[in-house]
Amino acid sequence: MNNLKLGIFGLRRGLDYLEAAQMNGFEVTAVCDADASCLAAAKQRLPNAAVYTDPEDLLRHPMDAVFLANFFHEHAPWAVRFLEQGVHVLSECASNATMAQGVQLVRADEKSGAVYMLAENYPFMLFNREMKRVYEGGTLGRALYAEGEYNHPFDLFDAGNVRALRSYTSHWRNWLPRSYYITHSLAPLMYATGAVPRQVSALPVFAPDPPEAPVSNRCGDKAAVITTLNDDGSVFKVTGCAAFGAHGNSYRLCCENGQIENLRGMGDKVMLRYNGWQIPEGMEEVNFYLPAPDDMDPAVLAKFGHGGGDYFVMRYFYNAVAHGAPVPFDVYFATTMASVAILAHRSILEGGRPIPVPDFRREADRAQYEADTRSPFPAGPQDRPDLPCCSDPAYAPSAQQLEKYRAIVGDAMFRK
Numbered sequence: 533m534n535n536l537k538l539g540i541f542g543l544r545r546g547l548d549y550l551e552a553a554q555m556n557g558f559e560v561t562a563v564c565d566a567d568a569s570c571l572a573a574a575k576q577r578l579p580n581a582a583v584y585t586d587p588e589d590l591l592r593h594p595m596d597a598v599f600l601a602n603f604f605h606e607h608a609p610w611a612v613r614f615l616e617q618g619v620h621v622l623s624e625c626a627s628n629a630t631m632a633q634g635v636q637l638v639r640a641d642e643k644s645g646a647v648y649m650l651a652e653n654y655p656f657m658l659f660n661r662e663m664k665r666v667y668e669g670g671t672l673g674r675a676l677y678a679e680g681e682y683n684h685p686f687d688l689f690d691a692g693n694v695r696a697l698r699s700y701t702s703h704w705r706n707w708l709p710r711s712y713y714i715t716h717s718l719a720p721l722m723y724a725t726g727a728v729p730r731q732v733s734a735l736p737v738f739a740p741d742p743p744e745a746p747v748s749n750r751c752g753d754k755a756a757v758i759t760t761l762n763d764d765g766s767v768f769k770v771t772g773c774a775a776f777g778a779h780g781n782s783y784r785l786c787c788e789n790g791q792i793e794n795l796r797g798m799g800d801k802v803m804l805r806y807n808g809w810q811i812p813e814g815m816e817e818v819n820f821y822l823p824a825p826d827d828m829d830p831a832v833l834a835k836f837g838h839g840g841g842d843y844f845v846m847r848y849f850y851n852a853v854a855h856g857a858p859v860p861f862d863v864y865f866a867t868t869m870a871s872v873a874i875l876a877h878r879s880i881l882e883g884g885r886p887i888p889v890p891d892f893r894r895e896a897d898r899a900q901y902e903a904d905t906r907s908p909f910p911a912g913p914q915d916r917p918d919l920p921c922c923s924d925p926a927y928a929p930s931a932q933q934l935e936k937y938r939a940i941v942g943d944a945m946f947r948k
């Protein structure tokens with residue numbers, strides 16, 4: 533019998549988590565989305581749940597916890613409001629889109645007795661669980677350098693993709709700076725090693741979409757190449773959300789005695805190598821293997837999205853809410869990643885300048901950013917954001933591109 537009541541806000545990504553929520557002990561009793569087709573899909577799968585189009589109504593609905601899967605750049609204000617009501621919050625994978633929101637979120641979390649957790653799922657893919665296990669086993673020694681790459685190119689000419697992912701000109705995906713979607717490349721490294729970024733600098737790969745593509749993409753960059761200097765002296769190199777061929781995500785931890793990485797294009801396989809003079813007993817110098825299942829039946833896990841990552845996210849969240857267990861990605865972890873994302877973009881706009889990453893546990897760092905509301909996302913159809921989303925601030929889609937884009941999605945400028 534599922535004993536904790538969960539609401540879901542944003543039903544495109546939100547419904548992906550339904551089975552994981554139910555299997556882990558949540559009963560989904562309320563859902564919210566302004567989009568009629570999303571609501572119809574939800575009603576079919578959840579005939580007894582309350583259905584809302586306005587999140588203000590969801591806020592009034594009595595429930596224990598909420599899953600925020602609304603627009604990428606609008607999680608923090610809702611998280612704050614639910615936390616203020618004592619509702620536990622699981623938030624999709626950018627905790628905040630401005631520095632000021634990060635400060636507000638940390639303050640709300642500290643005041644609230646409720647749990648806050650970021651719904652970051654990539655650290656729970658099999659190879660990332662294996663990297664963490666091996667690293668914590670100690671045979672590699674201390675991490676010195678690590679790489680995280682999240683690369684998600686789309687076929688720009690696929691009309692179905694365009695409609696599904698960016699169905700009006702001011703949709704967040706059309707204004708997303710390459711560094712902002714950083715959690716899938718950065719979180720696995722922070723989670724495995726425990727290192728926390730304290731300085732960031734970044735460079736863009738500017739490569740605009742072809743002139744004949746049906747796009748309304750305001751960002752002509754294909755990647756942000758981001759480096760962080762961390763609190764333990766290690767350095768990370770991560771991509772944010774890149775779009776160069778070919779699709780995939782990969783990670784590599786380079787340590788004092790050796791290194792471990794997942795292999796691009798090789799599924800869940802990893803390669804673990806040691807210096808010839810530092811091979812632990814029972815290992816080879818080069819170990820190439822598929823990690824053994826370390827949890828439930830892999831066939832069952834595979835039913836959940838992202839290599840089972842979605843299942844683990846819900847399990848950690850449920851255990852935190854129901855049993856007071858610690859969450860893997862708390863408000864400090866989440867806002868640190870968001871700060872890296874936001875400040876990496878500013879570094880790009882300033883030619884790669886290194887920028888300190890604040891520690892929002894410290895009041896002085898909060899004070900520095902509490903009024904910093906600069907955002908690259910438009911707040912409405914006429915709004916011009918106060919920060920360019922592209923490394924070239926003058927870049928904009930061409931009239932030809934926009935015409936082809938509108939032929940697919942129609943004329944809507946703002947939320948349909």
Ligand SMILES: NC(=O)c1ccc[n+]([C@@H]2O[C@H](COP(=O)([O-])OP(=O)(O)OC[C@H]3O[C@@H](n4cnc5c(N)ncnc54)[C@H](O)[C@@H]3O)[C@@H](O)[C@H]2O)c1
Binds near residue numbers: 541542564602604697
């Ligand atoms: N972790 C992952 O693997 C993963 C995968 C996909 C998406 N995501 C994240 O999930 C979030 C949602 O992604 P998506 O692709 O579903 O985005 P989307 O923009 O396609 O959908 C957002 C949904 O929220 C609804 N919504 C937003 N604000 C609303 C409001 N004020 N009132 C009513 N409805 C509202 C919209 O109608 C829409 O259906 C994003 O943060 C994204 O980054 C994560």
